[in-house]
Amino acid sequence: MDTFIGILNYLVFFAITAGIYAVLCLGLNIQWGYTGLFNIGIAGFFAVGAYTSALLSGPPPGPLDWRTVGGFQLPWVVGLLGAIIASGIIAFFIGLLTLRLKEDYLAIATIGIAEVIRLILKNEGWLSNTVWGIKHIPSPLHQPIEAGVSSFLKGHPQLSPWLVHFISNAYNWFYLALVLVILGLLYWTSERSIRSPWGRVLRTIREDEAVAAVSGKNVFSFKLQSFVLGAMVMGMAGSLYAHYAKFIDASSFEPLYGTFFIWVMLIIGGSGNSKGAVLGAFVIWGIWAGTEFLTGPLALSGTQAGALRVIVVGVLLELTLLLRPQGILGEEKIVSRMLKK
Amino acid sequence: MLEVVDLEKNFGGIKAVDGCSLKVEQGSITGLIGPNGAGKTTLFNLITGFYEPDGGKIWFNGEIISGLSPHKIARRALTRTFQIPRELKEMTVLENLMVVPENQVGERIWNSFFRPGVVRRQERELRDEALEVLEFVELIDLANEYAKNLSSGQKKLLELARTLMAEPKMILLDEPGAGVNPTLMKKLTRNIENLRQRGKTFFLIEHDMDLIMNLCDTVIVMNKGRQLAEGTPDEIKKNESVLEAYLGGR
Numbered sequence: 001m002d003t004f005i006g007i008l009n010y011l012v013f014f015a016i017t018a019g020i021y022a023v024l025c026l027g028l029n030i031q032w033g034y035t036g037l038f039n040i041g042i043a044g045f046f047a048v049g050a051y052t053s054a055l056l057s058g059p060p061p062g063p064l065d066w067r068t069v070g071g072f073q074l075p076w077v078v079g080l081l082g083a084i085i086a087s088g089i090i091a092f093f094i095g096l097l098t099l100r101l102k103e104d105y106l107a108i109a110t111i112g113i114a115e116v117i118r119l120i121l122k123n124e125g126w127l128s129n130t131v132w133g134i135k136h137i138p139s140p141l142h143q144p145i146e147a148g149v150s151s152f153l154k155g156h157p158q159l160s161p162w163l164v165h166f167i168s169n170a171y172n173w174f175y176l177a178l179v180l181v182i183l184g185l186l187y188w189t190s191e192r193s194i195r196s197p198w199g200r201v202l203r204t205i206r207e208d209e210a211v212a213a214v215s216g217k218n219v220f221s222f223k224l225q226s227f228v229l230g231a232m233v234m235g236m237a238g239s240l241y242a243h244y245a246k247f248i249d250a251s252s253f254e255p256l257y258g259t260f261f262i263w264v265m266l267i268i269g270g271s272g273n274s275k276g277a278v279l280g281a282f283v284i285w286g287i288w289a290g291t292e293f294l295t296g297p298l299a300l301s302g303t304q305a306g307a308l309r310v311i312v313v314g315v316l317l318e319l320t321l322l323l324r325p326q327g328i329l330g331e332e333k334i335v336s337r338m339l340k341k
Numbered sequence: 342m343l344e345v346v347d348l349e350k351n352f353g354g355i356k357a358v359d360g361c362s363l364k365v366e367q368g369s370i371t372g373l374i375g376p377n378g379a380g381k382t383t384l385f386n387l388i389t390g391f392y393e394p395d396g397g398k399i400w401f402n403g404e405i406i407s408g409l410s411p412h413k414i415a416r417r418a419l420t421r422t423f424q425i426p427r428e429l430k431e432m433t434v435l436e437n438l439m440v441v442p443e444n445q446v447g448e449r450i451w452n453s454f455f456r457p458g459v460v461r462r463q464e465r466e467l468r469d470e471a472l473e474v475l476e477f478v479e480l481i482d483l484a485n486e487y488a489k490n491l492s493s494g495q496k497k498l499l500e501l502a503r504t505l506m507a508e509p510k511m512i513l514l515d516e517p518g519a520g521v522n523p524t525l526m527k528k529l530t531r532n533i534e535n536l537r538q539r540g541k542t543f544f545l546i547e548h549d550m551d552l553i554m555n556l557c558d559t560v561i562v563m564n565k566g567r568q569l570a571e572g573t574p575d576e577i578k579k580n581e582s583v584l585e586a587y588l589g590g591r
Contacts, residue, residue, distance in 0.1 A: 197447030
């Protein structure tokens with residue numbers, strides 16, 4: 001029974017991470033799936049969200065900190081909103097500069113900008129405490145829930161060990177619920193938007209910009225809207241990550257975890273389909289986390305196993321692109337659905 | 342309706358449009374012909390804002406439109422089709438049409454959340470309008486098909502149908518007949534005639550002389566980036582300099 005609770009607790013931890021990835025995928029789906037904007041600088045917006053939230057809601061700099069700003073200890077919600085707004089503002093200015101570029105140039109520009117953001121966060125101590133990162137970022141409602149759990153356990157000393165084990169994990173269950181509620185709201189918003197005439201214009205731009213322009217649509221304005229909204233969602237994911245991990249540093253936002261994985265998830269799950277975006281996040285994170293346990297049976301060293309796992313994900317991406325380019329769930333045929341109901 | 346004055350466009354050293362001046366009368370079907378490389382498509386791209394002119398002016402409906410971006414020109418009820426059909430491949434034929442009308446309420450993202458009733462009502466109107474247009478161009482059976490699955494002739498009709506959704510005053514057609522079989526061609530010609538009856542003005546590039554002679558009231562001939570001749574189809578047929586431009590002189 002205790003092993004079962006152990007596995008269950010692990011699954012909760014797994015689902016929180018996958019849920020945060022699903023949020024990132026929904027953000028990318030707006031940009032790439034709907035509008036065809038080739039953003040390979042996801043990690044940049046993810047990082048801006050995480051740091052903004054940490055600076056707004058996190059503790060002030062400690063005695064050994066390089067930081068001279070931030071740590072305002074504001075409520076978590078303020079951090080979350082700040083993350084969304086900051087990513088949106090940054091995306092707005094980046095978009096103004098780059099969205100007139102053709103898609104491959106947009107890709108180069110965005111990856112460059114994401115690296116610039118990461119290196120600023122790695123080196124500007126006054127802002128980010130360089131490689132030592134920001135520590136002790138509070139998780140929302142952490143203290144009351146933990147206090148409740150420990151007083152409950154004190155009051156019931158005769159509980160069997162597996163039940164204690166289960167109840168001790170209450171905070172993670174709460175955080176999972178929080179992530180899933182936010183994911184649900186985003187899913188609903190995203191679906192409603194894409195099925196509206198607004199979404200139809202985005203898809204037209206993805207298919208052929210010239211046609212959108214001949215139909216009197218301000219292509220640049222719509223691209224900017226899509227880019228900024230997608231980045232705001234990515235910033236939100238950054239906040240969710242920072243308050244769960246409690247510690248962030250620039251290495252959390254390297255291109256492999258911060259950008260590449262999200263692309264793989266969206267493409268395998270089904271670009272242009274919100275369900276596909278969420279599914280892809282859980283499937284790929286499942287494969288990634290699952291292969292971690294293979295290191296034992298395969299008798300490989302840690303480095304070898306790590307490289308093998310990346311290869312597995314890469315091969316899956318290739319196979320999808322070759323055999324099922326639309327992903328597990330492709331875009332639906334009839335998307336404009338405001339007609340029904 | 343449309344007046345082009347001393348228009349110029351250079352690509353590197355090539356003068357694609359070189360001091361071109363011409364007029365298209367309201368309610369006419371005006372043909373634009375000329376040998377390959379005469380600058381016809383470039384002229385269309387200039388008129389619709391896809392290229393910015395290096396000199397000269399374009400007047401439409403009493404306003405200067407040269408230098409405006411394509412979507413702003415489209416909003417002045419001047420629309421076009423493309424030489425090679427540009428259907429929205431991964432969208433249905435119906436959606437290809439429904440996206441066209443400008444300033445839809447639901448194009449502002451918040452309206453779908455705060456005024457869904459209004460958006461839904463407009464969507465229903467747009468759908469009915471699109472179905473009517475599809476009926477008109479006889480593509481109604483394909484309404485829910487992916488646009489990429491249409492034949493090339495059907496794609497030409499889709500291009501035309503799309504211009505109708507825009508409620509244009511004037512339509513520029515870039516080779517509407519190219520690659521279209523004779524039956525479909527008759528349909529296309531009939532559609533253009535019908536629309537002219539409804540007060541639309543047409544300006545079309547075409548290589549098919551039968552189509553030009555049957556359909557157009559005025560023909561403009563372009564050569565080397567400028568207007569060479571203008572007249573009724575019969576006059577153009579007899580024009581010496583036109584024959585020379587096409588056949589390289591005798």
